[in-house]
Amino acid sequence: MTAAAIEIRSATKTYASGIEAIHAFGPSSLSVGPGEFISLVGPSGCGKSTLMLMIAGLLDCTSGEIDVGGHVVTAPETSIGIMFQDNTLVPWRTVRGNIELQIELRGLPVAQYRSTVDRLISSVKLDDFADRYPYELSGGMQQRAAFCQTLVHRPQVLLLDEPLGKLDAMTREAIRRDLQALWLADRPTVIFVTHSIEEAIQLSTRVCVISPRPGKIERVIDIDLPWPRDLAIKRSEKFSAYASKIEEIFHGYGVL
Amino acid sequence: MAMASSEKSHSAPADASWWRGFLRGLARSWAFLLFFAGFFLFWQYAIDLFGIPAYILPRPSEIVTRGWADIDRLLYYTYVTAVESLLGYLVAIVIAVPLGLSIAFSSFLRRTIYPFFVSLEMTPKIAFAPLFISWLGFGLLPKVIIVFLVCFFPVVLNAILAFGSLSEELVRFIRATGASPWRAFFRVRLPAALPQCFVGFKYAAINATVGATIAEFIGSDQGLGFYIQIVTGNMRPDLAFAGIFLLTLLGLALFGAVTLVERWVIPWHISQRRSR
Numbered sequence: 001m002t003a004a005a006i007e008i009r010s011a012t013k014t015y016a017s018g019i020e021a022i023h024a025f026g027p028s029s030l031s032v033g034p035g036e037f038i039s040l041v042g043p044s045g046c047g048k049s050t051l052m053l054m055i056a057g058l059l060d061c062t063s064g065e066i067d068v069g070g071h072v073v074t075a076p077e078t079s080i081g082i083m084f085q086d087n088t089l090v091p092w093r094t095v096r097g098n099i100e101l102q103i104e105l106r107g108l109p110v111a112q113y114r115s116t117v118d119r120l121i122s123s124v125k126l127d128d129f130a131d132r133y134p135y136e137l138s139g140g141m142q143q144r145a146a147f148c149q150t151l152v153h154r155p156q157v158l159l160l161d162e163p164l165g166k167l168d169a170m171t172r173e174a175i176r177r178d179l180q181a182l183w184l185a186d187r188p189t190v191i192f193v194t195h196s197i198e199e200a201i202q203l204s205t206r207v208c209v210i211s212p213r214p215g216k217i218e219r220v221i222d223i224d225l226p227w228p229r230d231l232a233i234k235r236s237e238k239f240s241a242y243a244s245k246i247e248e249i250f251h252g253y254g255v256l
Numbered sequence: 257m258a259m260a261s262s263e264k265s266h267s268a269p270a271d272a273s274w275w276r277g278f279l280r281g282l283a284r285s286w287a288f289l290l291f292f293a294g295f296f297l298f299w300q301y302a303i304d305l306f307g308i309p310a311y312i313l314p315r316p317s318e319i320v321t322r323g324w325a326d327i328d329r330l331l332y333y334t335y336v337t338a339v340e341s342l343l344g345y346l347v348a349i350v351i352a353v354p355l356g357l358s359i360a361f362s363s364f365l366r367r368t369i370y371p372f373f374v375s376l377e378m379t380p381k382i383a384f385a386p387l388f389i390s391w392l393g394f395g396l397l398p399k400v401i402i403v404f405l406v407c408f409f410p411v412v413l414n415a416i417l418a419f420g421s422l423s424e425e426l427v428r429f430i431r432a433t434g435a436s437p438w439r440a441f442f443r444v445r446l447p448a449a450l451p452q453c454f455v456g457f458k459y460a461a462i463n464a465t466v467g468a469t470i471a472e473f474i475g476s477d478q479g480l481g482f483y484i485q486i487v488t489g490n491m492r493p494d495l496a497f498a499g500i501f502l503l504t505l506l507g508l509a510l511f512g513a514v515t516l517v518e519r520w521v522i523p524w525h526i527s528q529r530r531s532r
Contacts, residue, residue: 053428056428056432058428058431058432076431076432076434077432078432078433078434080432082428082429082432084425084428084429086423086425087425088425088426088429090426090444090447090448091524091525091526092447092522092524092525101443101444102433104439104443105429105430105433105434105435105439105440105443105444106433106434106435107435107436107439133524135524135526
């Protein structure tokens with residue numbers, strides 16, 4: 001059996017704020033194989049982002065532990081790629097400059113990554129905007145550029161925290177398709193946080209349903225649908241069956 | 257003018273576009289210029305209309321002609337006040353920016369010096385002016401110190417704000433890359449802080465000439481503040497207005513210079529983006 005890319009073992013997070021401690025997440029366990037696409041779906045404030053930050057090593061587990069790439073996470077995990085809901089494009093750099101920022105901050109030679117940067121920019125159809133500043137781009141284009149920034153150092157594990165959360169429905173659909181193509185081509189391990197049940201089913205190998213606070217991974221649902229998952233598949237009965245199954249779980253929590 | 261783009265060695269294209277930009281600016285600000293002209297015309301003729309004596313309020317035309325007669329002294333005093341303002345201003349920036357940076361990154365300094373600065377900010381700094389004059393005399397130094405005091409606080413408080421308010425996402429991004437503190441500082445923290453720093457620089461630029469003028473009122477033997485006080489005592493409001501006019505120009509020049517530097521340093525910032 002191959003080693004898990006991410007192994008979550010009874011991880012919990014409790015925020016000590018003032019006198020009262022807030023139990024934000026867990027305990028939950030999950031084993032993620034290499035090349036899996038896992039979605040975390042749950043109501044607002046259920047600790048999805050907390051779990052993501054713990055995997056990234058940007059937040060300590062209060063108890064339990066998390067392995068990434070075969071070792072216990074104790075410090076920020078620099079081998080991964082992470083993307084937040086609010087993108088990390090800086091306004092003083094162009095699209096290309098922002099992608100290279102990832103390389104520069106890591107102290108890697110920018111010149112060696114030039115072809116990777118060009119390839120990524122083409123893959124998200126931003127060729128004509130490579131030398132534009134973020135404020136000159138639409139919200140969807142900005143998120144595409146942010147994807148490139150997250151991918152440029154070729155991470156094998158991607159943590160995507162609601163990267164499409166602030167986009168309109170049409171742009172979301174288009175970027176979802178690009179994201180799927182990207183994942184199918186390189187097969188990185190992806191943890192994807194979303195509010196959208198449909199989005200989770202369309203993109204994932206497995207969907208983790210997270211209960212309301214304190215968030216726990218209560219159900220893990222295998223999504224057995226063929227790739228690539230296009231509109232025809234989204235209209236299929238099997239797809240709807242998955243969607244209603246997950247909706248019923250949330251209905252049981254009283255959040256739907 | 258359309259031919260301009262082809263020739264490279266010629267300086268004409270740049271000049272032409274500059275000139276065009278100037279004309280466009282003039283066309284855009286015609287309402288302002290009209291208002292400005294109207295204001296001075298009204299002033300000129302209201303004096304006769306209401307029979308205001310010249311020793312109370314002179315006509316703009318008199319301010320210009322009488323001021324011109326005394327232009328050598330006025331220009332020299334402008335130079336004196338400019339040196340005081342500029343020195344105090346620059347020293348304030350050189351000291352306040354690194355200090356603000358240290359306070360933003362040190363929780364110890366934030367608990368000690370920062371509350372002290374915030375309470376001092378409530379003190380009208382100009383109230384110290386007579387003390388500095390009595391301690392240090394009539395020379396350049398007490399003026400520079402007073403200008404420094406009125407410029408220091410806006411710069412330091414804005415620098416603390418600037419360096420202390422990087423978005424949570426960018427902080428996490430930096431940590432996730434494992435970047436060294438220096439690399440993170442020069443590539444992200446410093447550029448991200450510049451817009452807020454410039455808020456302080458501009459605010460201080462407005463304060464600088466005010467500080468220099470008041471310092472000269474209190475004790476000096478040269479400078480525009482000194483001049484205004486003397487000529488007012490001699491019942492010469494026309495010359496006082498000439499001094500005020502030059503002080504205004506000095507303030508505008510300092511503010512304009514800071515704005516130009518800002519435009520050059522952070523052309524990407526939202527306040528610098530002009531819709532074309």
